[in-house]
Amino acid sequence: MSVKLAGELQAGNVIMVENLPVVVIKAQYNKSGRNAAVIKVRAKNLMTNRVSELIYKADDKLEGVMLEKKNCTYSYFSPPSHVFVDAEFNQHEIDAETIEDLEKFLAPDMTDICEVTFYEGRPISVVLPKTIIREIEYTEPAARGDTSGKITKTAVLKDTKHELQVSAFVEIGDKIEIDTVTGEFKKRCN
Amino acid sequence: MPRWDIFCRVVDNYGDIGVCWRLVQQLADEHGADVRLWVDHLESFARLCPGISPLLAEQHVGPIEIRHWPADFPVVDAADIVIEAFACELPATYIAAMARRTAPPVWINLEYLSAETWVDDCHLLTSPHPGLPLTKHFFFPGFTSKTGGLLREKNLLTDRAAFDATAAAEFWHSLAVPPPADGELLISLFCYENPALPELLECWAEGSEAVRVLTTPGAATEQTARWLGKTLVPGDSVRQKSLTVQPLPFLPQARFDHLLWACDVNFVRGEDSFVRAQWAQRPFVWQIYPQTENAHFVKLEAFLTRYLGEYDDKAVVQRCWRAWNGTGDLGIAWRDFVANRQAIQQHGTAWAAQLDRAGNLANNLARFVRGI
Numbered sequence: 001m002s003v004k005l006a007g008e009l010q011a012g013n014v015i016m017v018e019n020l021p022v023v024v025i026k027a028q029y030n031k032s033g034r035n036a037a038v039i040k041v042r043a044k045n046l047m048t049n050r051v052s053e054l055i056y057k058a059d060d061k062l063e064g065v066m067l068e069k070k071n072c073t074y075s076y077f078s079p080p081s082h083v084f085v086d087a088e089f090n091q092h093e094i095d096a097e098t099i100e101d102l103e104k105f106l107a108p109d110m111t112d113i114c115e116v117t118f119y120e121g122r123p124i125s126v127v128l129p130k131t132i133i134r135e136i137e138y139t140e141p142a143a144r145g146d147t148s149g150k151i152t153k154t155a156v157l158k159d160t161k162h163e164l165q166v167s168a169f170v171e172i173g174d175k176i177e178i179d180t181v182t183g184e185f186k187k188r189c190n
Numbered sequence: 191m192p193r194w195d196i197f198c199r200v201v202d203n204y205g206d207i208g209v210c211w212r213l214v215q216q217l218a219d220e221h222g223a224d225v226r227l228w229v230d231h232l233e234s235f236a237r238l239c240p241g242i243s244p245l246l247a248e249q250h251v252g253p254i255e256i257r258h259w260p261a262d263f264p265v266v267d268a269a270d271i272v273i274e275a276f277a278c279e280l281p282a283t284y285i286a287a288m289a290r291r292t293a294p295p296v297w298i299n300l301e302y303l304s305a306e307t308w309v310d311d312c313h314l315l316t317s318p319h320p321g322l323p324l325t326k327h328f329f330f331p332g333f334t335s336k337t338g339g340l341l342r343e344k345n346l347l348t349d350r351a352a353f354d355a356t357a358a359a360e361f362w363h364s365l366a367v368p369p370p371a372d373g374e375l376l377i378s379l380f381c382y383e384n385p386a387l388p389e390l391l392e393c394w395a396e397g398s399e400a401v402r403v404l405t406t407p408g409a410a411t412e413q414t415a416r417w418l419g420k421t422l423v424p425g426d427s428v429r430q431k432s433l434t435v436q437p438l439p440f441l442p443q444a445r446f447d448h449l450l451w452a453c454d455v456n457f458v459r460g461e462d463s464f465v466r467a468q469w470a471q472r473p474f475v476w477q478i479y480p481q482t483e484n485a486h487f488v489k490l491e492a493f494l495t496r497y498l499g500e501y502d503d504k505a506v507v508q509r510c511w512r513a514w515n516g517t518g519d520l521g522i523a524w525r526d527f528v529a530n531r532q533a534i535q536q537h538g539t540a541w542a543a544q545l546d547r548a549g550n551l552a553n554n555l556a557r558f559v560r561g562i
Contacts, residue, residue, distance in 0.1 A: 018318050030312070031485040033302025033461070034201060036277050038328065040312050055315035055328045057277055057299075063320045 002066055006039045007058030010181050011101040012117060012125035014046070016063040017054065021046045023117075023125045026101040029058070029182075044098055046119050051097070068118040072126075074110050082106060084116050084126065092116055092123040099126050105134070105180060107159035128180040133189055134158065135175050142168040152185075192559075193224045195269035197259065199278040200231035203408070205479075207235050208443065208462035210275050212341050213300075216552035218254050220344050223556070226269065228259040237440055271559050273298045274326075289322040296562050297324055298555070303331040303340075303461050305493035310336035314558065327562075329555060333496050335548045338558075340465050342550040347542070350451060350469065358452040361445075366425065367404070367436055375399055375528065378453040380406040380463050381477045383413060386513060386520050391417050393521040395433040399528075402434040404449065410457075411437040450474075455531060457514070471542045473527070473534040475514050490515055501537045506530050 004015055009027040016022075022043040032038050037058035044051045056062065072084035072092060081093035082103075094116070096103065105128060115127040139155035152165040155176075166185040170176060175189040194217060198210040207229060217223035229235050232244040241251050247258040263281035268288040272295045274280050288295050299317070313330040329338050362369045370376045377394075381387065391414060394401040405411040405422070414435055415422040422428065424439040441449060446463070450456050450470035458467040459477040467474035476493070478486045494511060498504040510527035513520035527534070 016320065018323075028308070030306070030308045031481065031483075031488070033276065033304065033481075034479060035482050035485075036302070038301070038312060040308070040315065053315055055312055055317050057317075060317070061320065 002064040004062045004064035005058070006041075006056035006060040006062055007037060009039055009041060009056075009062075010127065011099065012115070012127035014065040014067055014117060014119065014125060015043075016065060017043065017045075020048075021065050021119060022052075023098060023119075025051065025098055042101075046124055065119075067124075068121075070116050070118070071113050072116045073112070074106050074108070074114060076108055077106070082126075084114060084123070086116070092118075094123050094126060098124065102126060102128055102180075104157075104160050104162035104183070105132055105178070107134075109159075130180060131177050131186060132180055133175050133177055134160075136166070136170060136172055137161070138172055139166065139170060141171070155185075191222070191224050192270035193226065194271045194273065195226050195228065195284075196273045196275060197228045197278055197280055198230070198275045199259070200229065200234045201276075203460075204234055204238055205460040205462050206276055207231075208238060209341065211235070211238055212343075212443065212462070213273075213275075213552055213555075214254055216341065216343055216550075217556065218252065220552065221556045224253075226255040226257055228257045230259040232256075232258055238443060240442065268295055271296045271298070273300050275300045276302055285319075285322065285324070288324055289319075294324050296559050297326040298329050298559070299326050300555075301328055301330045303465070304489050305333050305496045306489060307492070310334055313337045327558075329558070331551055333493075333545060333548065337548070338554045339549045339551045340468070340545060341552060342469060342546070346447075346469055347546065350447075350471065353448065353451045357448075361448045361452050365438065367438075370402065371400065373400060375401045375455070376453045377401060377403045378406070378449050378456045378458075379403050379410040379414070381410050381413075381457055381459050382480070383409045384477060384514070386516060387413050388417050389520050390514075390524060391430075391433065393524055395431040397432050397525075400432055400434070402436060404453065405435060405437045407438070407440050455528065468538070468545060469542055471535065471538045473531045473538060475511055475527070477514055487515070487517075497541060498537075500540070501534075503530060503533065507534060 009024050011024055011026055013024045014021050022045050024041055024043050026042040028040040030038050039056045039058055041054045043054060070086045072086045075083045075085045081095050084092045112129050112132050116123050117125045135158040136155045137158040140153055151168055153168055154163050155166040155170055156163055164185055170188055177186040177189055179186050196210060196214055198207055200207050214225050214227050218225050232242060236242040236244045249256050263283050268291055277299055309330045309332050312328060313336060315328050317326040331338050331340055359369050405414050411422050418428055420428060422437040424437050426437055428435045447466055450467055456467045456472055456474040458464050458474055460479050464476050478490045480486050494508055498507055506526045509518055509523040512518050513523040
């Protein structure tokens with residue numbers, strides 16, 4: 001067991017809730033008042049498969065669970081599961097619902113090393129690298145003379161068609177770095 | 191009858207204790223609740239509630255028990271319903287007492303007020319304690335029926351409606367403030383230190399319309415005094431061209447409501463006065479509590495979006511509020527705002543009616559607790 005701050009929770013983490021292991025499907029961080037923050041967590045109980053929503057203060061200390069982890073790469077989607085492959089070419093299936101918050105970044109040809117977590121031999125969660133690089137399939141050109149003060153625009157990622165906000169200077173075909181915890185654009189890579 | 195323990199830490203000024211005191215009174219007066227209020231800083235509380243002695247660790251105000259919350263917290267039995275206001279951390283010994291109960295208490299974290307949409311999704315979510323058989327419920331005030339609503343006493347709106355010119359004249363007389371002259375614009379000013387204030391005072395002084403600004407104790411009076419280059423104490427009246435400045439004494443909550451009702455425009459700040467200004471149904475300008483990473487601008491815009499949803503001339507209010515919070519030309523924005531104050535006031539009345547339909551926080555809280 002380990003101590004995990006609620007403010008550091010991300011999809012794939014496993015924590016103990018009421019003495020049962022739950023895997024975090026989605027962790028949503030919101031600033032509350034006076035610089036406090038709350039974390040809304042969508043989590044799946046690993047014993048009952050029941051999904052529930054919980055909430056914590058960012059500085060709440062939770063009980064993290066130390067589990068077996070393996071580095072894997074994403075292979076393909078075989079409904080209702082995503083398949084990951086480890087260094088020994090073993091395939092590990094994880095149901096899509098459990099990693100729904102990551103699906104927007106999962107592409108068949110991705111080479112990112114993902115951390116797959118196992119509970120009692122069963123793959124239960126995936127953590128992507130802190131940052132990943134993806135290609136922009138579509139975005140509007142930056143408007144010339146735009147004085148509206150808007151500094152971001154919407155862009156669509158290749159393969160996953162996921163939409164996110166990027167800086168106005170990003171163009172079609174650009175590769176961008178994305179923070180997988182916040183899901184936000186970090187910088188242009190080329 | 192179930193017992194309530196409400197914990198309040200005074201972080202700064204009177205916002206936290208102001209909200210807690212309103213809630214406690216409403217629970218006791220309107221729901222007959224047996225309430226014990228724990229406050230770490232009784233001096234601040236005593237200003238809001240002059241019946242309080244900062245020196246007494248235990249005292250009563252009517253049926254409400256007031257306890258000082260010391261650093262070395264005493265061993266006490268936990269109540270049936272426990273509220274930690276604004277996410278204050280409960281004493282470890284008290285949490286242990288909660289866990290020792292045969293029936294665990296209903297544990298509520300009363301959160302800060304925000305108009306952001308995520309609040310609707312987080313209201314009433316549970317937070318199981320990592321090591322003890324206790325579950326905390328997050329209760330969010332808010333502006334929709336999916337939240338806990340806003341604090342509003344049962345008689346507030348009828349009292350507000352009954353506050354006529356005669357009542358206003360009596361209020362001014364009680365403060366030894368002359369009633370407004372014909373055409374004089376009356377403004378209350380309650381704010382944090384605000385870099386935009388000198389520009390606004392300049393604008394009022396140089397304008398063609400007579401303006402009387404009633405400053406509240408603290409930053410509003412102190413910053414205005416610096417701008418005037420004079421010391422200001424309650425009872426003073428200082429003229430600067432079109433502007434007259436009159437500093438007020440500290441007003442208890444009910445009297446502060448009367449001030450908001452009697453003025454033409456109210457400048458408010460933080461949470462408690464911000465809510466009261468909405469029930470006052472007068473044009474108001476909000477200074478939001480500043481947060482790191484400018485998170486407060488998101489909250490400001492979230493409120494503007496909700497508040498101005500049906501209003502035709504949104505930009506007039508948006509520009510003035512944004513400028514008061516540090517972005518934009520306040521002088522121009524203010525002139526537009528005040529020129530449109532009749533329409534803004536009508537909108538404020540409709541907005542208060544909309545808020546009223548969402549219910550009020552104390553009732554919603556009592557209902558939620560009964561349902562567990």
